[in-house]
Amino acid sequence: MNHPSSASPARGANVSLQERAYRIRRNALRMGEVQGQGYIAQALGVADVLAVSYFHALKYRPNEPEWEGRDRFLLSIGHYAIALYSAMIEAGILPENELETYGGDDSRLPMSGMAAYTPGMEITGGSLGQGLGVAVGFCLGLKRKSNPAFVYNLLSDGELDEGSTWEAAMSASSHKLDNLIGIVDVNLMQADGPSTSISNFEPLGPKFEAFGWHVSRVDGNDIPALIAAFDAARALQAPKPRIIICDTKMAKGVPFLEARERNHFLRVEADEWAKALDVLDKARATAIIRGEP
Ligand SMILES: Cc1ncc(C[n+]2csc(CCOP(=O)(O)OP(=O)(O)O)c2C)c(N)n1
């Protein structure tokens, strides 16, 4: 299938991806502060991946989230919703003033991602292991309609423990789904502790290769490397699904949070939110002074 070249829309076309990632992290911290705790470390860790997804790779119309020509971004890991809301606010799909409703009664931003509540949220995630199978269905449906859009599915390393993910992976290559781009956030953490202590998912790349996928593996906090991986995944002329394995650092960008060992569900003291925002702001100011993008 021929895919049209990517043309990411969103506001402020001249804003660098590094700046997008900074703003995504900032949104996540502001939402985290509303609840005082949450899946903050994941959001900070995956912010660069989301910046490249939403401001380089994906086609969408911020004011028309259900536009038929959009690339679909499926979040199977519902607890990462705070990360996706942060990106969608930056993209103009969600209004910034809803940020302070995060996790509240009647909010459109529940703590676990739900399609019925939130514009731009393609599926209801949360029960891990469902996303890749749903993505296969999306891909088959788009092909049947000759719709050239891509389907992206963001998975986590813990989600790979679910057998249904591997069933879907086999199905995707059986159906030669060249419109499917999986992204795995390998942050080496899960709810019960370090991922590899729970399930030995490595070597991950060769596993997907053996399942018939095109594989790339990058530092998921390296924006140029991510751009190259996303571009290659889209441009590949081969009848197979593609997976981008992203090695990320939990809580990336806020060293005192990076240092916390059990960071699956972070509790952050009231006075630490301002400190965390300050750390981000200072790092950004330093980068600007150095002339970094
Ligand atoms: C089928 C299923 N089993 C268990 C859970 C409970 N659960 C929620 S998040 C999570 C950890 C999953 O690993 P990962 O996403 O890698 O964790 P993180 O990187 O966010 O720390 C688990 C087991 C769930 N949501 N769904």
Ligand SMILES: [Mg+2]
């Ligand atoms: Mg993890």
